[in-house]
Amino acid sequence: MSIRTRRRTVRQGLRRDRGSYALETAVLAPVTISLLLLMIAFGRVTDADGAVDSAARAAARAASLERDAGTAQSAARAAADRSLQGEGITCTTSSVDIDTAGYALDLGVDATVTATIACTADLSDIGLPGLPGAKTLTASWSSPIDTYRGRG
Template identity: 45%
Template sequence: MSAYRGLDEDGSIAVEFAILVPAFVLLIAVAAVVGRQTVAQTAIEGAAHDAARAASISRTAATAQARGDEAARSVLEDHGLHCDPVTITVDTGQFARPVGQPAAVTATVSCSVAFSDIAVPGMPGNRTLSATFTSPLDVYRSRS
């Protein structure tokens, strides 16, 4: 005869449920934050790449600035990424180099991605992500 004969396990499932559900919800929230951050980083890298490429095929530094900014904003919009704030910097300083010398354009895109809609205690409300890409200028094409 067992010493535990009169004890039953009523309520044990409720205790397990109360312990495991919050942990599971936290795991899902953390996965959502990591997923959003990964998608945002990919979009920002694409924006920096397209900005540098659009700027590098321009003939003037002023046009390169405008086209780079436009290209980066377009990529971010296409990915549905709403940055607050977004900073796009297109370095066109090497446009002044004479034809025949190597030169490049560098684009940097920084974006503050919000996580406020995913309420996880201890997680930041937003995170600033950035990417930089450099694209060469054609060595033998005129530029100003």
């Protein structure tokens, strides 16, 4: 086979492949973009989940340091709000529930304060079809009340 024949065969093969790169790009670009958006969504949900857990921990700890149930409730709510704002998490809706039943127990009895936080993270700005517009994340944490500290 001569060099001319080989060149002609190569040129004909290249002509048959013309446009295949454009087709591959047209098929793979949306898939790649969708995977990237899905990774962003999972990252945001994971980040928000950690922030909600941290806020529940901070709220329970702040409530356990107070001497009465009313002050514990307000301290826990403030600590949860500060923690979520510090993490940069904005919840479309959130609820902070503080169980302060331990303050009604007598001195010398082990007691705890439990903080439960629910936060709805907004995912609608990602714009991936099939992805829910929001996800509700919930975390709960308990902290012991000092056994021999006066309770109101």
